[in-house]
Structures are given as C-alpha cells and as structure tokens.
Amino acid sequence: xxxxxxxxxxxxxxxxxxxxxxxxxxxDYYKFGLMRKDGKLVSDYDKKFGHxxxxxxxxxxxx
Numbered sequence: 661x662x663x664x665x666x667x668x669x670x671x672x673x674x675x676x677x678x679x680x681x682x683x684x685x686x687x688d689y690y691k692f693g694l695m696r697k698d699g700k701l702v703s704d705y706d707k708k709f710g711h712x713x714x715x716x717x718x719x720x721x722x723x
Contacts, residue, residue, distance in 0.1 A: 669699035 666677045670686035679687045681699070689695040692712050694705055702708065 670695060671699055671701065673699075
C-alpha cells in the first residue's frame with residue numbers, strides 16, 4: 661500500500677509521504693511502535709524512544 665504523493669501524516673511533519681502515509685523516518689517510528697497509525701505519538705513515547713535508540717545503536721555496531 662504505497663502512497664502516491666501527499667504529505668506525511670506525522671504530527672508537524674512537512675516531508676512527502678513515502679509509505680502508508682508516512683515519510684521514511686516516521687514510518688520507522690510507526691513500525692517500532694513510537695507512532696500510531698493516525699500520526700500521533702504513543703503515550704509512552706519517551707520510554708519506547710530510549711529502546712528505539714538502543715536498537716539503532718546495536719544495529720550500527722553489527723553492520
């Protein structure tokens with residue numbers, strides 16, 4: 661379900677949508693559970709964002 665044009669539905673984002681209505685960065689947030697499908701951040705965003713950063717750091721070490 662690729663989006664053809666339009667803006668990202670993430671709160672305050674002005675980038676073009678790439679997948680499912682999100683830009684690339686916000687799509688990653690959505691996949692990791694940081695953002696809901698309506699483009700709003702989840703209630704426990706701060707806690708999950710720490711886990712997301714650790715995941716990215718670990719992924720960079722492996723590559």
